[in-house]
Amino acid sequence: MKTHNIVKFMIVAILLTTFNPSFAVDTKPVVPATPxxxxxxxxxRLEHRLExxxxxxxxxxxxxxxxxxxKEVRAIKKEMxxxxxxxYISVxxxxxxxxxxxxLA
Incomplete structure (x- = not known):
């Protein structure tokens, strides 16, 4: 009986540690383009700066x-x-x- 409870506990612990939600958060606010x-x-303009x-x-x-x-090149590529x-579609x-x-076919 004890081993059954331990196995249940281990399964729950593994599931809780592997299926935790994670969210991507951009810490820098997006600067809108000039109108x-x-x-x-x-x-x-950005391509010209890269050149x-x-x-x-x-x-x-x-x-x-x-x-x-x-850093500037990375920022330009990110902005582009x-x-x-x-x-984007995940695997x-x-x-x-x-x-x-x-x-369905």
Whole structure:
């Protein structure tokens, strides 16, 4: 009887630790685009800045300047991804969709 209770407790403990919900939270507020600039113009401006950064001579920069440029490139790429939007499907959702199509067809 004791082992049965221990097994139940272990199963519940494993389930509680593996199935905890997690939520993605963006800590930085999204800065809206200026109303005079269209998304296409904004993307063009960001791409131009990326080309400027690529054409720079990185050997003459200090480590702090290189780090600042890397952060700027990451921020630009993140902003471009937000502008372009897009729909992302997880692997689990894709498998579920495929299974539903196979079962319903």
């Amino acid at each position: 005079t600039e269209t998304p296409a113009e904004q993307v063009a 400027e950064i690529k054409s720079m001579d990185h050997k003459s920069l200090s480590a702090a300047e290189k780090r600042a440029l890397r 991804a937000q502008i372009s939007g897009g729909v 689990g959702a894709l498998l579920l969709i495929i299974l539903l199509i196979l079962l």
